[in-house]
Amino acid sequence: MAEGIGNQEACGNVEEKYGIRIERRPSQSRLSDLDIRSWPKWACPPGKFPLKFDAEETFYLVRGKVRAYMTGSSHQYVDFGAGDLVVIPKGMSCTWDVSVAVDKHYKFEQ
Numbered sequence: 470m471a472e473g474i475g476n477q478e479a480c481g482n483v484e485e486k487y488g489i490r491i492e493r494r495p496s497q498s499r500l501s502d503l504d505i506r507s508w509p510k511w512a513c514p515p516g517k518f519p520l521k522f523d524a525e526e527t528f529y530l531v532r533g534k535v536r537a538y539m540t541g542s543s544h545q546y547v548d549f550g551a552g553d554l555v556v557i558p559k560g561m562s563c564t565w566d567v568s569v570a571v572d573k574h575y576k577f578e579q
Contacts (some may be wrong), residue, residue, distance in 0.1 A: 473499040487539050488561060489547045495529075500554075505529045508574040518565045524538045525578040533571030537563045 482493040494504075494563075500506075534550040540562040549555050550569070557563075558579075 486547045487545060488557040488558045489537065489549075491547070491549050494552045495554045500529065503529075503554075505574045508576045510572065510574055512570065512572045513565075513567060515567050515569050518567065520563060520565055522557050522561045523561060525556065526575055527554070527556045527577035528573045529554050529579070531572045531574065532569070533567065535570035535571060535572070536566045536568070539563050568572060 484491050484493070511528075530549065530551050530553050532551045535548070537547045537549070539545040546566075
């Protein structure tokens with residue numbers, strides 16, 4: 470599990486769906502504690518992107534809007550967007566349907 474993502478006392482609203490954990494609008498102090506701004510950045514334009522996560526990834530969306538469809542399903546999906554702190558488990562396969570260009574800080578756990 471990512472650093473403290475399960476500690477709801479220090480977090481915003483946390484939900485989990487299909488193994489993806491989303492912390493909605495974490496506080497600035499929480500983001501500072503995680504040192505989010507030191508993490509690498511990644512961006513992508515709107516579009517559909519099939520992804521396979523070979524390691525657990527924690528990321529904070531600075532901007533963007535994504536609907537992540539679980540591989541093999543058009544009905545199982547998770548929505549996340551700007552201001553969300555997200556943890557995707559190792560081994561997950563999904564397709565990101567990006568409706569608003571994404572800009573995120575991320576890190577991988579081995």
